[in-house]
Amino acid sequence: MHINDENPYVEQINKVQDYIENHLDKHLTIKQLSQIANFSEYHFQRIFGFVTGESLYRFIKRIRLEKATYMLLADKERPIIDIAMSVGFVSQASFAKAFKLKYGISASSYRKINGVINEINSIEENFNGLDMSIEPLNIEIRSEKATNLIYTRYTGSYKGDSELFSRLFYKLYHWANQRKLISVDSRWFVIYHDFGNETDEENLRLSVCMSVDRNIAISGDISVLTLSEGLYGVGSFMVDSSEYRKAWYYMYTKWLPNIGYKLDDRFSFEHYPLLEMQGDKRLVEIYIPIV
Incomplete structure (x- = not known):
């Protein structure tokens, strides 16, 4: 179940998601996040999963990895270990394991295969044959x-x-x-x-x-x-x-x-x-x- 108008817990879950996004480099605990949501630890994870459709652990890990993939391409000179630590992984080894499990290749390979030029080419291929012309004011x-x-x-x-x-x-x-x-x-x-x-x-x-x-x-x-x-x-x-x-x-x-x-x-x-x-x-x- 995704966040919607009828769910009574939207405000609390939004607050938790915002906190997670702004503190990915920190150690995030169930106790800490449940207090932000004003839920008991016992109920918090169940409510988070019910509202968002994914577990708290999966959400945090997914956001960390997706932000890391973006950073790998946004700054190709930035060391991978620096990126891993900035999104909350405790070591390069734990990051490497999680990254390969999700994307099937290493972070360094991902960076090479999906460099800025290839990323742009990929975007262009998605619009192949379409008129994408527009002029900014x-x-x-x-x-x-x-x-x-x-x-x-x-x-x-x-x-x-x-x-x-x-x-x-x-x-x-x-x-x-x-x-x-x-x-x-x-x-x-x-x-x-x-x-x-x-x-x-x-x-x-x-x-x-x-x-x-x-x-x-x-x-x-x-x-x-x-x-x-x-x-x-x-x-x-x-x-x-x-x-x-x-x-x-x-x-x-x-x-x-x-x-x-x-x-x-x-x-x-x-x-x-x-x-x-x-x-x-x-x-x-x-x-x-x-x-």
Whole structure:
């Protein structure tokens, strides 16, 4: 069972998932995580599995490995042991065993086979024969400060499902509007929590978010998180519902390989400076984390 509107434990499980993602390099214990969720240790793992559809242990291990695969390609000069430790493995041996069990090859082989050029070629092959042409309005490097957000999260397949995105935006807008949280300074985002193409469709996660400038009493499946500060490459595009992937394609295959920056391991996301539609198109900014 995936996270959904009807589940009464969404808020607590979201909070645990956010904590795990922000502390992958730490030793994570059931006692610690159950306290964050405000469950007893006895019930916590069962509730986590019931809500997410995967065990707590599998979730933590999967996120660690998927982030590691992303980092292997994002910075090809970074030592593998450094990557392994940064995502919470206690030794290179334990990382090597887990990595090979999941992907069938060593991390060093994965890095060689799936280098940036091959990754781009793979992306291009996926769109072979399709018109992926699009021109950005502007591309710039921005330094973003940490930003507090409220969000609603979805787990499962979402690619190309414009009705799903509209429903999630409306739900968050309605919740925020009832509490008079929306202002001219409010910013709207979609954060993608998964790295690269290694995550199964059923485990994909996204959060539709709105910035807030004060502490919020959350309820139901509305939760809070902090958008990471740092440098981002930001491409501005006017898109209709079928053109979002073209904007992402442009940023990763046309812009990123030529700028001299490296991908960072923070999440990529979309920012909507104008939430309202302009005809059949909408202004969207694609944020790519860089260092």
